[in-house]
Amino acid sequence: MGNTDLTYQGNRSFRKCGVFKTWAQSAGPDSNPQFFCGLRTDALEVILLDGRQFLYDLEGRPLRNGSVNEYRFRGLSHNGTLARKRPLEVGGGFEKKALTPRQITELCRESCQVARSVHAYIHAGHPIDGFPTSDLATLRPLLEVLAKANRMTPAGLQAQGRRFLEIYRPITVLPPDQYLAFVLQLTEGCPFNRCTFCNLYRDTPFQVKKPDAFVRHLEDAVEFHGDDLKRKTTIFLGQANALGVSFKLLAPLFEILRHNFEFPQPDQKVRPDWARGSTTRFLGLHSFIDGFTGLRHGIQEFQQMRTWGLRRVYLGLESGCQELLDWLDKPAPLPNMQHTLQNVIAAGLAVDPILLVGAGGTAFAKAHIQESLDFLRQCGLPQGNRVYLSPMENTEAGAYGEKSRRDGIRPLTREEIHQQRQELVQELRAIGLQPVPYRVQPFAY
């Protein structure tokens, strides 16, 4: 029996941590490895006595490993990110960067190795301390996931990444509150593909999936995620603007979603765990929209989508300054954006506008802040509504950098973007809106 209790923050015992439904532990001096292995509703976690933590999805695929100061994340597409703690003196938080293919292989190798050692230790009949008992039969749910993790190999995981890219177009951006969503791509690419600051979909021709293609995509995606869907509580409809097509095209696609999944009724209050642990229940559908979506769909159509499960949309407003939008080559004019926002709000949907902090460099800095605030004041957003603040990245690069140079506009420095962000934060709060950071940075889906 392990006689060392593995603990987390503040020396709390893992075995007393309510998040684990079932756990097995062996951390005594003679055990090798010395581990705590706990099954959560949505994942399996292994913690070693040296503090390293390994998280696996319910299909046994590595999700994350590392320890307090540095974590490495693996996405289903076999990409990955490194999150390293920044010292407080330079602002704290985590610095993130993409993992190289070699680092991803290393992450997989370590995670597979740990799962194999724990699996082998338990199955060799060594003593373990477990909940509900140390009897292996009662630990079956935990052992089943551990057995799946034990069967994974770096090469197998790499092959899964290739399969992912047969099912999905690359998932390059999601709203920050949707990183854990189950993504389904109703559409591919962006119908405009011309905003100077955005190169997310440059190589993806725009298309709407036909119902039979969407059914295949959905079935493949469900099969690929498997039990990992128990970790996902919302569905995000990709890519750039899944709702920007005619209602006639959308209705059968929503019908397919409703046939396969269950959503709460629009005014039904449910707790987030209503959906957690299930592969078919989701709290709602979410999507990006563009400023023309409110011209394509009236209030009644948005209301209809709400009864079909749509809950929140994200509008890339970028700025409330029309001159700046023109300079950015953003296709939707402000009156259309306003019309879209108002229709969505009137239909009872939540909408989060996104502002591009630092857009237009020094030439537009003042007008960008002032006119964005004026615009948001007029839109009828409810008090406390979120407004995402997305800072410009790589201002010297691509079409944006070229246009700045051509027009003699100096992009804002990192510090100036930070200052503009601070100003927007203060002013948005003053008008009763809730600023939320939105950073397009490496993330692993």
Ligand code: SF4
């Ligand atoms: S409309 Fe949105 S997705 Fe399309 S190019 Fe512009 S910013 Fe990018």
